[in-house]
Amino acid sequence: MQVAQQQALRNRMPLPSFEESVPLMISFAPNWPLRTVIFRVLGTALVIGAAAMWFMPGSNLSAETALMKLGVSLFFFFSGLALLMIHHQDNQPDAYFDPIRRELRVLQKNNRGRPQTVLRRSYDSLGSARFNEHYLEICDVDGTILMRLPIESAEIRHALRMQLSGLVNISV
Structure with missing residues (x-):
C-alpha cells in the first residue's frame, strides 16, 4: 500500500x-589517508630497492646468485608497484x-x-x-x-x- x-x-x-x-x-x-601514505612510501622504497639491488658493491655475480637476485628484484618491483596502485584515484568508484x-x-x-x-x-x-x-x-x-x-x-x-x-x- x-x-x-x-x-x-x-x-x-x-x-x-x-x-x-x-x-x-x-x-x-x-577511508584511511594515513594508510595510503604508508603504502606509497613502502611501494616507492620497494621499487627503488629493486633497482638499487643491482648497484650494491661487493656481490659476486655467479650464475646462481644472479638468478636469485633477479627473482628478488622482480618480486620487490612488482610488490612495490602493487602498493603504489592500491589506492590510485582511477580505482575509486564515483557517486552519480x-x-x-x-x-x-x-x-x-x-x-x-x-x-x-x-x-x-x-x-x-x-x-x-x-x-x-x-x-x-x-x-x-x-x-x-x-x-x-x-x-x-x-x-x-x-x-x-x-x-x-x-x-x-x-x-x-
Whole structure:
C-alpha cells in the first residue's frame, strides 16, 4: 500500500528540468589517508630497492646468485608497484546523483576502463543525508551509513542540498 502511495506521489510531482538541476558526480576517497601514505612510501622504497639491488658493491655475480637476485628484484618491483596502485584515484568508484531519474548510482570502472553501475538507489529508498563541512554522509532507512563522500566546494554542497531537498530527509 505504501509503495502505491509513493508511486502516486512521484507521478504527481513534476520532473525537474535539466536546466534547473544538473547531475553531480563525486569520487569516493580512501577511508584511511594515513594508510595510503604508508603504502606509497613502502611501494616507492620497494621499487627503488629493486633497482638499487643491482648497484650494491661487493656481490659476486655467479650464475646462481644472479638468478636469485633477479627473482628478488622482480618480486620487490612488482610488490612495490602493487602498493603504489592500491589506492590510485582511477580505482575509486564515483557517486552519480541524477536529478531526472531521482536516483543515486555508484559507478565503478570495469576491466576496459568503462564505468559500470554497481549500485542504484532511488532517492525515496534513502534514509537521510547529513552534510558536513567536508563530507556528505548518505544513511539508510535504519540509520546506518551507506557512504561518506568528500565535498570539495561550497557550490557542490549547495547543489546537492538543493537536489536532495524535499526527496531525502536532510539532517544537519
